[in-house]
Amino acid sequence: MMQEEQLQNQIAELLKQVEKLTKSVTKLKSSRKDQLSIACVSGDMDKILATMIISLAAAAMDTKVKIFFSFWGLSALRDPKKNPKGKDIISKMFGIMLPKSKNSLKLSKMNMGGMGPAMIKFLMKKKNVLSLDEMFKQAAELGIEFIVCEMSMDLMGFKKEEMIEYPHLSYAGAATFVADAGESSIQLFI
Amino acid sequence: MTQEELKSIEVAKTVDARGTACPGPLLEAKKAVGTIEEGEIMEILSADEGTKVDIPKWCNKQGHEYLGTVEENGYFKIYMKKGEEE
Numbered sequence: 624m625m626q627e628e629q630l631q632n633q634i635a636e637l638l639k640q641v642e643k644l645t646k647s648v649t650k651l652k653s654s655r656k657d658q659l660s661i662a663c664v665s666g667d668m669d670k671i672l673a674t675m676i677i678s679l680a681a682a683a684m685d686t687k688v689k690i691f692f693s694f695w696g697l698s699a700l701r702d703p704k705k706n707p708k709g710k711d712i713i714s715k716m717f718g719i720m721l722p723k724s725k726n727s728l729k730l731s732k733m734n735m736g737g738m739g740p741a742m743i744k745f746l747m748k749k750k751n752v753l754s755l756d757e758m759f760k761q762a763a764e765l766g767i768e769f770i771v772c773e774m775s776m777d778l779m780g781f782k783k784e785e786m787i788e789y790p791h792l793s794y795a796g797a798a799t800f801v802a803d804a805g806e807s808s809i810q811l812f813i
Numbered sequence: 814m815t816q817e818e819l820k821s822i823e824v825a826k827t828v829d830a831r832g833t834a835c836p837g838p839l840l841e842a843k844k845a846v847g848t849i850e851e852g853e854i855m856e857i858l859s860a861d862e863g864t865k866v867d868i869p870k871w872c873n874k875q876g877h878e879y880l881g882t883v884e885e886n887g888y889f890k891i892y893m894k895k896g897e898e899e
Contacts, residue, residue: 684843
């Protein structure tokens with residue numbers, strides 16, 4: 624009789640533990656999504672290229688991709704044809720000094736006054752690597768999300784009106800990146 | 814699969830991605846795999862060395878079966894069988 628009671632207690636204890644484990648497993652499963660979060664703060668051509676190539680490869684593998692653009696990275700999202708009004712002097716200066724689009728980015732090394740990027744573009748064409756324009760187009764088709772950091776956009780004097788037309792573009796703050804990155808299985812800082 | 818088996822395999826679709834470098838072939842393979850049925854075989858032509866390694870990884874993740882690669886003159890023929898749809 625005593626033994627039976629003991630056994631029953633043990634079973635109850637085990638059941639409790641199993642329940643606890645199931646809970647933590649479901650929590651683990653839902654906390655890490657098949658998602659890639661990139662914080663792209665660089666505006667160098669090579670780094671934007673790396674950002675796009677990794678993102679496209681991930682999207683091709685059905686991994687959800689969210690790229691958070693901040694600081695110098697914002698240059699890649701500017702549309703050179705757009706000329707927003709109402710900027711103060713410092714904003715205008717920033718606007719003039721920074722690259723006007725993804726096609727006028729500099730290289731982080733061997734820029735050589737623009738010769739480097741021209742050479743890379745020539746080589747990319749020769750070696751059949753997609754151009755940045757084509758990569759952005761593919762990214763749009765694959766549903767890759769671009770999130771623009773409001774604060775750095777404001778700090779550098781960029782306006783929403785000068786950003787490119789992109790179907791999955793949104794504006795947010797750092798907490799959005801932290802939340803997205805927290806539930807992503809891959810996080811990168813470029 | 815042996816090289817001979819691969820060479821005589823019947824494919825439902827051929828994706829010629831020889832005109833594009835990484836990650837172009839992967840993107841084209843992803844688009845094309847949606848047009849074939851489960852269990853059908855697709856052949857991807859690529860001149861990019863990296864794709865030879867990338868496609869098996871992609872298959873593994875997506876639940877497709879990687880069958881093998883045949884090396885041709887200057888390019889690769891990569892074979893895969895479409896797995897169950899999620």
